Amino acid sequence: MSTAAQAAFRLRDVTVRFADLVALDNVSLTIAPGERVGFVGPSGAGKTTLLRLLNANQQATSGKISLLGQALEQLDQKNLRQVRSAIGFIPQHYHLVPSLRVLQNVLLGRLGQQGFWASLRSVFFSREFEQTKVHALLERVGIAEKLFAKVDTLSGGQQQRVAIARALYQAPQALLADEPVASVDPSRAEATMALLSTLAEEQQLTLGVSLHDQRLARAFLPRLVGVRHGKIFKDAPAQDWTDTDFEELYHLDQSDLVES
Amino acid sequence: MNQKEEIARLRSTRPRDRFVRLSMLGFAFLLVAVWFTGEFEVSSFDWDRRMANCKRFLGQTLPFPVQQAVDASFSEKLRLGAHWFSEQWQLHGGQAFRYTLGLSVVAIVMAGMASLVSLPMASWRLARASPYLLPHESVARWRTFVWGVSHRVFRFLLILARSIPEYMIAFFLVVALGFNAWPAVLALAIHNTGILGRLGSELIDNQATSGPAEQRSLGASRLQIYVFSAVPNAFSRLLLFFFYRWETCVRDATVLGMLGIPTFGYYLLEARAKDRLDEMLFFVLLGSVAVLLGDLVSMVLRWRLRGNS
């Protein structure tokens, strides 16, 4: 019990099965508060499923999960909302509301902490202190000028920053990002990773990022977890990962070819 | 500059569409304001009498033989009701049913043909001096002018055709044509030509221009482009609109009978005049069944159409 309370995320013998496909097979993993972890591995290995588990957005077929020190199976609907709301999640395709303004999209981050009427007031009739807070966050991610812009007029990179600001506005204890550099051009990728890791460091957030790029992974994330065929392939500090490890992780074998 | 001023500056320069915003606010205001005009107030004194009236109404909508047989068992009532239904069907129901459906089909087929003929004039890509203009092609000023004017006049005629309610068109036409199917057929056909013409021309105007421009450079005429490129490309969508409008045609055909044409509406008013509320409800329900049948047929056809295209 005491170890669960210490860990930010803790999975024990977790299996996730979709119909006849095993997405995660008996995975155990512990991440301490403030740790910055990268999940690496080929597409379809189970990285996204793993991240969704950590955000309580995916039910496990079997196994025990505790998030932010709370055992998932003991949570009722209300506490579940609270836990989700304390974990900032940045989806690969950002999932913003296109017809709303940047300000409103960021304010949506607090939905899980507000009742319906309070959220209605906050999103459509934002007060000065809320605008100031959002403006500061946008300044931090570098798009303060876009405070009142409509989201569907922004570029992909700018939308990503809105999604990051929205996650930060949740005042989270942990930040999870699903493939943040997969749909961003290479020059931006480095900036995005730098932003995520400095943000996590400054605010002492637990950070979980899934990505393909081994150079970026090693440069910005102290601990790397390799996932392959739904199992943990290697879990070690970044400096202990060799080039051979990566080659083996991404090596296609017969079964991969047949599957695709 | 401090943060507060910066936010105020960003706020005042935020992009917004005044027209759409004002439209929405104005419309919302209209929707709320009508309830404060006093037009729709109901006094409670009235209400008791109205409720009594409503009760009487509901009591009389049961089939007459069932109303009479107060002491009969439920199964006996059911038998009486079923017998009454088949009698009504044979008397006028079946005929009204066939007439309504037939009328709607004729009207929509006429509207479909008329709109096909009108599309070359309704589409702004086709109805101009040189459709899908080629580079280096020059067009005489007066031709551009004549085409521009006639296209606009034609568009306006289509707006007129769809703006007048079909019930009013039929109302006027009855004077000239008498109490037969024509006023209803023509009214529905005119109104729907206006709508199909608009929908169809929007389809053609939104098509990619590269294909027609290519054919134009090969020497195809306006009509050739229309018949061999624009219509085939838009065909399945045109059919979707056609069937969608047919559904509404069936619905409208049920009431056009109120002008003296033997669809459901005619018998419905007749039953009301005789104060036979059971027969009135019979025609309401039968009309509803006809509309549902039309919906169903159209749904199956549209579904097959989507599957094939």
Add this chain to the structure above:
Amino acid sequence: MNRAAHWLGPRRSALLGILLAGMIGAWLIQLDPAQLFGRAQWHQLGEFFKAALRPALAYEDPNPASDGVFLSEIGFAIYKTLLYAAAAIGLSLIGGLVFGLIGSTRAWLALASPAKPFRVLSMSSMFLVRLVMTILRSVHEIIWAILFLQALGNLPLAAVIAIAIPYSATLGKVFSELIDEAPRATAEGLRANGASVLQVYVFGLLPTMLPDLFAYLLYRFECGLRSAAVLGFFGAPTLGYYLSLSWGERHFHEVWAYLYALLAIIVVCDLWSGAVRQRLTTHHAA
């Protein structure tokens, strides 16, 4: 045989089928072209159309007491028509939003709790609402009006409700389709932040639907104007009422005045909704 089938193809056979259906329909209603030409009394309408160029500006029966009243009466009839249409659209907006939410597959299956009894409940309520919508829509607003007049007596609200019933069902159908087609990802993203079902609907779905919803609502308002005007033939104090009175007295110049008034408000509404739609779509493309 093969060549015939080849020549026919899907498009030509569809056209032929439609023409054939038209002919069967014409036979069913005994459509006789002779009625259109030979026996028709077009000259009866000639007088009416001649009046088109000179719509009345005052009552055709000169009555010293009613000088200048006619124009204000037209204004009054327009006002009432707008009033009835707006009231009906307001009611059907509320009804349509409720119908649309319950009738959409998406809102219920994706967002509701995955517990099985709840799923069965939501599925069955969805089918029930869709059935009710179809039935309500299948009865024309004029027929609803006649039923209400019969049951409740002459009551302004009855005409409004008569329009609102089928319109709610139509709006509900369109709304549920909009909800089903709205991007799923946005809703799921909000869900991951811990938003409740209601919050997802209001913040995730409604704003994305709003442009389409508003454009469609304006179109329905235009239809509502037509319906309200026609209900005048059945006693509502809208343009149709005055038009039918003047028609009965064969005051064709007055009829045209009312007709032009009706056309004016409908064309203005048509142009307005067209302009709004154009703004909204170009904005989306940008």
